[in-house]
Amino acid sequence: MEHTAQDPHERPFFAPSGKGGLASWIFSTDHKRIGLLYLGLIMLMFSVAVVLGLLLRLKLMTPGNTLLTPQQYNAIFTLHGVIMVFMVVIPSIPASFGNIFLPLHIGANDVSFPRLNNFSWWLYVTGLVLALVSIFTGNGPPDTGWTFYVPFSEHTTTNVSIAVIAVFVLGFSSILTGLNFITTVHRLRTPGMTWRKLPLFVWSLYATGWIQVLATPILGITALLIFSERVLHLGLFDPGRGGDPLLYQHLFWIYSHPAVYIMILPAMGVISEIIPVFSRKPVFGYNMIAFSSLAIAFAGSLVWAHHMFTSGMSDNAVLLFSFLTFVVAIPSAIKVFNWLSTMYKGSISLDPPLLFSLGFILMFSIGGLTGLVLGSAGTDIHVHDTYFVVAHFHYVIFGGTGLGMFAAMHYWFPKVFGRMYDHTRAFWSFWIILLGMNVLYFPMFVMGLQGMPRRYYDYLPQYAPLQMVSTWGSWILAVGLILMFHNLYRGCRYGPVATKNPWGGATLEWTLPTPLPAEAFYGDPVAPEPYDYKGVNPDG
Amino acid sequence: MAEAHAAPAAQLAAHRDDQASKMGMWLFLFTEILLFGGLFLLYASYRAKYPQAFHAGGQALDLVLGATNTVILITSSLTVALSITALRRGQTVRCLWLLAFTVACAATFMLNKGIEWGAKFHHGLIPGSEHMARLPQGQSIFYGLYFAMTGLHGLHVVIGASVLLWVMLLIRRSKITGDDYAVLENAGLYWHIVDMVWIYLFPLFYLIA
Numbered sequence: 176m177e178h179t180a181q182d183p184h185e186r187p188f189f190a191p192s193g194k195g196g197l198a199s200w201i202f203s204t205d206h207k208r209i210g211l212l213y214l215g216l217i218m219l220m221f222s223v224a225v226v227l228g229l230l231l232r233l234k235l236m237t238p239g240n241t242l243l244t245p246q247q248y249n250a251i252f253t254l255h256g257v258i259m260v261f262m263v264v265i266p267s268i269p270a271s272f273g274n275i276f277l278p279l280h281i282g283a284n285d286v287s288f289p290r291l292n293n294f295s296w297w298l299y300v301t302g303l304v305l306a307l308v309s310i311f312t313g314n315g316p317p318d319t320g321w322t323f324y325v326p327f328s329e330h331t332t333t334n335v336s337i338a339v340i341a342v343f344v345l346g347f348s349s350i351l352t353g354l355n356f357i358t359t360v361h362r363l364r365t366p367g368m369t370w371r372k373l374p375l376f377v378w379s380l381y382a383t384g385w386i387q388v389l390a391t392p393i394l395g396i397t398a399l400l401i402f403s404e405r406v407l408h409l410g411l412f413d414p415g416r417g418g419d420p421l422l423y424q425h426l427f428w429i430y431s432h433p434a435v436y437i438m439i440l441p442a443m444g445v446i447s448e449i450i451p452v453f454s455r456k457p458v459f460g461y462n463m464i465a466f467s468s469l470a471i472a473f474a475g476s477l478v479w480a481h482h483m484f485t486s487g488m489s490d491n492a493v494l495l496f497s498f499l500t501f502v503v504a505i506p507s508a509i510k511v512f513n514w515l516s517t518m519y520k521g522s523i524s525l526d527p528p529l530l531f532s533l534g535f536i537l538m539f540s541i542g543g544l545t546g547l548v549l550g551s552a553g554t555d556i557h558v559h560d561t562y563f564v565v566a567h568f569h570y571v572i573f574g575g576t577g578l579g580m581f582a583a584m585h586y587w588f589p590k591v592f593g594r595m596y597d598h599t600r601a602f603w604s605f606w607i608i609l610l611g612m613n614v615l616y617f618p619m620f621v622m623g624l625q626g627m628p629r630r631y632y633d634y635l636p637q638y639a640p641l642q643m644v645s646t647w648g649s650w651i652l653a654v655g656l657i658l659m660f661h662n663l664y665r666g667c668r669y670g671p672v673a674t675k676n677p678w679g680g681a682t683l684e685w686t687l688p689t690p691l692p693a694e695a696f697y698g699d700p701v702a703p704e705p706y707d708y709k710g711v712n713p714d715g
Numbered sequence: 716m717a718e719a720h721a722a723p724a725a726q727l728a729a730h731r732d733d734q735a736s737k738m739g740m741w742l743f744l745f746t747e748i749l750l751f752g753g754l755f756l757l758y759a760s761y762r763a764k765y766p767q768a769f770h771a772g773g774q775a776l777d778l779v780l781g782a783t784n785t786v787i788l789i790t791s792s793l794t795v796a797l798s799i800t801a802l803r804r805g806q807t808v809r810c811l812w813l814l815a816f817t818v819a820c821a822a823t824f825m826l827n828k829g830i831e832w833g834a835k836f837h838h839g840l841i842p843g844s845e846h847m848a849r850l851p852q853g854q855s856i857f858y859g860l861y862f863a864m865t866g867l868h869g870l871h872v873v874i875g876a877s878v879l880l881w882v883m884l885l886i887r888r889s890k891i892t893g894d895d896y897a898v899l900e901n902a903g904l905y906w907h908i909v910d911m912v913w914i915y916l917f918p919l920f921y922l923i924a
Binding site: 409 | 754756855
């Protein structure tokens, strides 16, 4: 068959066909374009929230009334949390790389509901706009922390009502993405793509999809309840009228704990793709990695009240939730052991994607193990609501999901943009980021153990040295991030043209032209063995 | 969820996969159940905490209106189901009449709901009012939940009826036909969930007194 430049099987997906222009992007139903739209906005919001985080660290460098007023400080840590959680980390990998590669991994030309996919993106944009409105109108940005705990969130005069509606809309967007992915995996696998031939990235997104569908509605109703408490004064959580604020915490965490698995599972999927490719060895324990994704999704739904050990709920509940929390550690550890076993005796090439993946394993392990300190009811009493918690979840979410996202960016970059970034700079940016993260967050473990409460505007002089070190860490991290994004930007503009399969991956996207064409497959592709590297070699 | 068979060739050519549409709709219905689930959870907790107040609250609700509304909604679910069969048999006019009847049921339901809420407002039971705040603790919660749950349900009735109206328009324009009726079927599924939620709300508020 003769191909012309306009042939959608040859033309890069981002090159204009016909009219082009902005409308061909924002109203696109192409999963690859939507993925890029998400990636762009997510990175934009990430930069905003990083700047807010740097501001917080700058304020905390010295004790006392410096740089920010207490009210500004409260608003900024709330915004940092809300943006990072609901606008960056929840959509991060699924909405961007999941959108682009889930269909390709299963041999499909798009998701099951392409228009719904575009609608999800628009909901995401609507959520962003509402959040912006809540910052710049009314009595100032919300100051409740991202958890919107009652009774304060019912009574504060800041703009909480609009912010929770933003959260509701963002949740809706997340649900529709999950729903789309589940249906796609069920309906659009190419013939021969059995469940045991699915790439592990697809397994992780599939498990994530179920959490998105089953947990997010609870966030929706919780946000609506806050809104109606504020606007209609139903008094459902008002102790003065017989309501119980603890019930709010239950509802909130019934979503928000599973949500951390929405955040981490896709990153684990990325790591499961990268490790075997760069070890030139079939992934160790495919079944267990796939199964553990589902196990995490299931068990992770039953542990929410470990956020409430000091809230005064019954001791029986505390013991039960503490036990269940330890249960979740098992499938997580299974994955880590399987990744390490995959590398064992492999032919390892330490390219940037693998470096970021190894960073993930290190940071996730530290974050995961310190999670057990928080999950065991006894020790939690000591470290609850201290910097220990802050350190723990930044290790897991930034060190884990964040590095997983960066790993995905470095792994799929040549396939998406058709060019290659500079490996030496990528190497340096990784080490600077890893150093910065540890200098930034590790002192927080120590301060937490010494009793430094989270979210405090001021602190005792005894914490001053470590607070200072932590702030230095934030600067190192910022330098690393700037270097990384600069390198990727340069690569995408001026980098050398990438080959079809620079890493030697065996999943279906590497059989396609680089950069990805507008139409991926002619008919149904043959389902490959996703981790069999015999005869598959890097061509770059 | 059972593994469904591949879509027929005719559907693939038209970028259509009715099985997928239905699967997506079912997943969406799960989310609706869970959305209400949060409120049912609150109901369960507070009912266990304030059994007497809930008993008294339930007795104060209008059983006749509640029962009438239940009959109306169940009937409307039947007519939606019949409309799908009618369309599959090619009886388009009959299908449209059945859908019109369903929408009329929804309107009657909302009218009754309005009368019921109006009566409550008349007695000073307005969310956020002084009177509500002065009620015994459990009763204030009971009415808070009553307004939240029937209110959210009422919103769903309005959304469901609007969707059915839109579907009627599509049928008139032959966008939905006897061979291509997944949209009607999904709208019907949505209408059933609206009905189902009410079937739980009715005994929890009106009957368990």
